[in-house]
Amino acid sequence: MNKVVRWISKRLGVKFLAVSAIALICAGLGHYLVADVIAEWFFYDSRFDTYWESKSETAVQGFQEYVTEKGLTMRDALADTKWHQENPDIIIFTEPAASVEETQSEVQYISIHCADGIIYATSYFPGDTYFFGWNTAGILFGLILFLGIVLPFVVCTIHRINKLYQQVLSSAQSGRSQSIMISGKDEIAELGNEIESMRISLLNLLDNEEQLRKESDQLVASLSHDIRTPLTKLTGYLEILLHKKELTNEDHEVYLAKAVEKARQLKILTDELFNKFVMENKDDPQYIQELIDIGQFLNQLLYEECSELEEDGFLIAQFSSLDLACFCRLHIGDVHRAFDNIFSNLRKYADPRFPITIRSKLDQNKICVIIENHKKACLENVVSHKIGLMTAKTLVEKNEGWIDITQNPTSFSVSISFPAVETCKS
Structure with a gap:
């Protein structure tokens, strides 16, 4: 009944x-x-x-x-x-x-x-x-x-x-934004429920579309920001090759190799800018994470970045390299871009009168790089788009790592960590 x-x-x-x-x-x-x-x-x-x-x-x-x-x-x-x-x-x-x-x-x-x-x-x-x-x-x-x-x-x-x-x-x-509520269980109530479901689905589609648009704009902005760093370095290397006549053949080859490396980074970034959705799709065949010796890789990367900082007039108080053979599965281009953004941030905001401390260590099966510096006294005149650190954080997290940022009015510290797949003493 x-x-x-x-x-x-x-x-x-x-x-x-x-x-x-x-x-x-x-x-x-x-x-x-x-x-x-x-x-x-x-x-x-x-x-x-x-x-x-x-x-x-x-x-x-x-x-x-x-x-x-x-x-x-x-x-x-x-x-x-x-x-x-x-x-x-x-x-x-x-x-x-x-x-x-x-x-x-x-x-x-x-x-x-x-x-x-x-x-x-x-x-x-x-x-x-x-x-x-x-x-x-x-x-x-x-x-x-x-x-x-x-x-x-x-x-x-x-x-x-x-x-x-x-x-x-x-x-x-x-x-x-207003919900549709019709009491009852008959066809009118079912019609109201279907319209409400359509309303929610439409709002979700609009939200997803807006989110995709924001992510797309953010990606384009971050890639455009990242292009500036290797482009600036490439321009500097070419000016050195063009104007410094006293360079030896060995120095000439070193700067030329650096210029070629930055040109390759530019090509990678412009390709990503052209195919802007590749960054969000790990299954894309162009996106490859390699098993690399992160100790050797970071030692080389940090050495180059520190050398360039010293050339720009910054002091490096401490640079501790890893003495372990640690392997991580990473996308090399993402790691390069992340550290380029971090060191570009140092050039922009660090006070050159105080030394920059860079330490790397193995902590609970994690490879950590800690960078500390003093801030410039007057940052009001520095134009900031707040893209560099945000892009670095996105790239690190994309490779299953994480970034911790600590700062106060006078100092800044960033810790970059990657999970180690395998470790052994060298």
């Missing part, structure tokens, strides 16, 4: 048919109550006998006056169809002797004197004229009951549809 009720509650058409059936039954009962029960009580209850007898006597007396005035015979009185049409509830007949004796005790007859004899009329009996009126009243009462039950259901359904429309309209006008 409960399953049937739940099924009916989910079908608007079935609910309408059920309400209509109930309304039709109530209408039939209302018609029966008025046309049969109340009408029968009104016509046949003993309390109304005096009324009907008075009405009957009045009608018969009128007929008696009509017969006397016209001087009608018994035949003419019985055949006067005009009067019978006006008084259909009066029965007039000649009285058979046998029937009179049998019925005289039960029915009171009224005699009408004609020119050639006497005819008789029964007491007043309510006929079709009065019952037709009560039947009409019963039909109207049943119709009112039917409409009184069906119309509220229809109005409620229309109200729910209008409420759904208003909520959809308000949600559209508010940028789809």
Whole structure:
């Protein structure tokens, strides 16, 4: 039974048919109550006998006056169809002797004197004229009951549809931020739930699209920022090769090799800029993480970066290299870009009067590089786009590493860590 009720509650058409059936039954009962029960009580209850007898006597007396005035015979009185049409509830007949004796005790007859004899009329009996009126009243009462039950259901359904429309309209006008809530379990409620699901899906799509746009813009900005570092170094190496005539062949080869290395980095970065979504897709065949000796790799990378810092006038107080053969699975280009951003940040914000400390160590199966420096006294005039460290953090985390940054108004410290796959003493 409960399953049937739940099924009916989910079908608007079935609910309408059920309400209509109930309304039709109530209408039939209302018609029966008025046309049969109340009408029968009104016509046949003993309390109304005096009324009907008075009405009957009045009608018969009128007929008696009509017969006397016209001087009608018994035949003419019985055949006067005009009067019978006006008084259909009066029965007039000649009285058979046998029937009179049998019925005289039960029915009171009224005699009408004609020119050639006497005819008789029964007491007043309510006929079709009065019952037709009560039947009409019963039909109207049943119709009112039917409409009184069906119309509220229809109005409620229309109200729910209008409420759904208003909520959809308000949600559209508010940028789809307003939720759509329709009570019930029928088709209107299901339609509201589907519209709400579509609204949420659309908002998710718009959010994802906005997120992709932001990530794309951030990627383009970070790559454009990263291009500046090797481009600046490449320009410096080429100027050295162009203007310093006293360079030995060995120095010439070293600077030329460095220039070629920076040109390759530029090519990698411009390729990534061209294919800007490659960065977000590790499954791309161009994105390869290699198992490298991170100790040797970082020692070489940090040595080159420190040499360039010293050439730019910065002091290196401490540079501790790794004495372990540590292997990590990394993307070499990402690591180069991350450290280029960090050392570019040092050139921009570090105070050259104070030495920079660079330490590398193995800590709980993690390769850590810690760089500490003093900040410049006046940083208000330094233009910052806040892209370098953010890009470095993204690149390190992409290779399953992490960056911890600690700073105060006078000092700055950054710790870069990568998980070691395998370690052994050299």
